[in-house]
Amino acid sequence: MIIGKVVGSLFSTRKNEKLVGNKFMIVETEKDMFPGQKRLVAIDNIGAGIGEYVMVAQGSAARIGCDMPDAPIDAAIVGIIDEGQDWSK
Amino acid sequence: MIIGKVVGSLFSTRKNEKLVGNKFMIVETEKDMFPGQKRLVAIDNIGAGIGEYVMVAQGSAARIGCDMPDAPIDAAIVGIIDEGQDWSK
Amino acid sequence: MIIGKVVGSLFSTRKNEKLVGNKFMIVETEKDMFPGQKRLVAIDNIGAGIGEYVMVAQGSAARIGCDMPDAPIDAAIVGIIDEGQDWSK
Amino acid sequence: MIIGKVVGSLFSTRKNEKLVGNKFMIVETEKDMFPGQKRLVAIDNIGAGIGEYVMVAQGSAARIGCDMPDAPIDAAIVGIIDEGQDWSK
Amino acid sequence: MIIGKVVGSLFSTRKNEKLVGNKFMIVETEKDMFPGQKRLVAIDNIGAGIGEYVMVAQGSAARIGCDMPDAPIDAAIVGIIDEGQDWSK
Structure with missing residues (x-):
């Protein structure tokens, strides 16, 4: 898994019908996780908020793993990281 | 998922028979999505047009997910992004 | 899918027995497709020739997808791209 | 597989329920393994300790492979590398 | 598939039990194959030797594909490349 920060959400009205009901979050991966900055769109069904690390x-x-095979x-x-941890040490 | 812009389509007459009937679109991924620019070919069965973000x-x-296992x-x-959103903030 | 040019073929006498009978082609991915040049080996069962874009x-x-699960x-x-198309525009 | 060094662990209280009971380790991939430094989060069920190469x-x-399909x-x-080996030669 | 050169082997005594009996080889991918140098660990059940291209x-x-689903x-x-071929032309 990679670590990222939730920086926003995304709306898509016209989409594959199997995606209906999902929340799409924009996650910015942490710098240590990749040779460069990167953003991706991930579904969220555990209730992550903007600004949280996941x-x-x-x-x-x-x-x-999210029961939508x-x-x-x-x-x-798939998880919200508990506060106060440092994964760049 | 990644975000990209539909920049063109592609025709392939001689192809794997299971691909017959599909539309092939050229998608340019947004810069924030990768350390470098990148294009890829994706099938489209939701009717994305050139210039749309997907x-x-x-x-x-x-x-x-597209019923062609x-x-x-x-x-x-798999989705057309609603207009007026900013995923680079 | 990515777009590349067939630049050669490869022979492997000692190989996994499930690969027997396959043609291995060297494909050079187009520059727009990756942040850097890249080559890979792909099987070909649709008859792509050297110099063709696929x-x-x-x-x-x-x-x-190629019936060798x-x-x-x-x-x-999986497809030979029809001539006269420009995927870098 | 790639080779990395275990550099830390990670706690996530709010997570997908199928992840409950797993240990999350931060692994720093060895430089030879990627064009750039990279970290990732991997589960550990063989008891790797911080500082070990895996x-x-x-x-x-x-x-x-870890019986959590x-x-x-x-x-x-999936393995702890025996000491005294050099994978950069 | 990618082309690489076998540059070493790796021993791991404490490992996932399903890996017991496998040989782990260190493969250095050829430069043309990636934007940067890269090494990875691959199992070998066709008997590749150090120095061979695979x-x-x-x-x-x-x-x-190796019957260990x-x-x-x-x-x-999955294959040893016959000598005398040039995949960088």
Whole structure:
């Protein structure tokens, strides 16, 4: 999983019907996580708020692990990181 | 998922037979999404037009989520982003 | 999928037995497709020739979409791009 | 698999329920493994300690290989590398 | 698949039990294959020797294609490249 910060949300009215009801969050991955800055869109079904640091699972883990095995989802927020931790040490 | 802009379409007459009937769109990923510019080819079955910003799902999510589990598809447009949003803030 | 140019073929006599009978092509991905130049080896069962531009599917889509779900294949040529198109505009 | 060094652990109280009971470790991939430095979060069920060098499996191999096929896990520590080996030669 | 050179092997005594009996090889990917140098660990069940050039399959293809669908394996040597070929032309 990678660590990122929730920086926004995204609305998409015209979409694949299996995505209806999902919240799409924009996550900015932490610098240590990639050679460059990167943003991605992840679904959120654990209630992450803007500004929170989260773990994002990518690939088939996102849809299968979030009980939507047939949905076109390749990234999901799967945990909110407890405050006060430093993952760059 | 990543965010990109539909910049063109692509025609392929000689192709895997399971791809017949699909529309292939060229999507340019937004700069924030990758350390560098990048283009990819995604199938589109929600009717995205050139110039629209879209969410693209990659990997097994593309074929399974678009009801073509046996097709050689690794990227699909799964949502058109509503206008007036800013994902680079 | 990504776009690349077929630049050569590759022979491998000692290989996983499920790969027997496949043609291995060297594909050079187009510059727009990645932040840097890249080559990869893809199987070809649609008859792409050297110099042709092709679509390559990666990941599980390659083996499942090409009817070799049990073979160790992670990239396949799935379409030959019709001439006269410009995917860098 | 890639080689990395365990540099820390991570706590996440609010998380996907299928992740409950797992240990999350921060792994710093070795420089030879990527064009740039990179960190990722991997589950650990073999008891790797901070400072140890480990093999990390990514993708569907992580959840399926660790007997959690339905969990949103995309990276797992799958082996601790014996001391005294040099993988940069 | 990508092309790489076998540059070493790796021992891991404490590992996931499904990995027992496998040989772990360090493969250095060829420069043309990535924007930067990269090494990875791949299992080998076709008998590649140090110094040989090989094809490596990544992702689910590695474990499924090598008849270990339940093992935490994400990279496997699947073919030894015949001598005298040039994949950088």
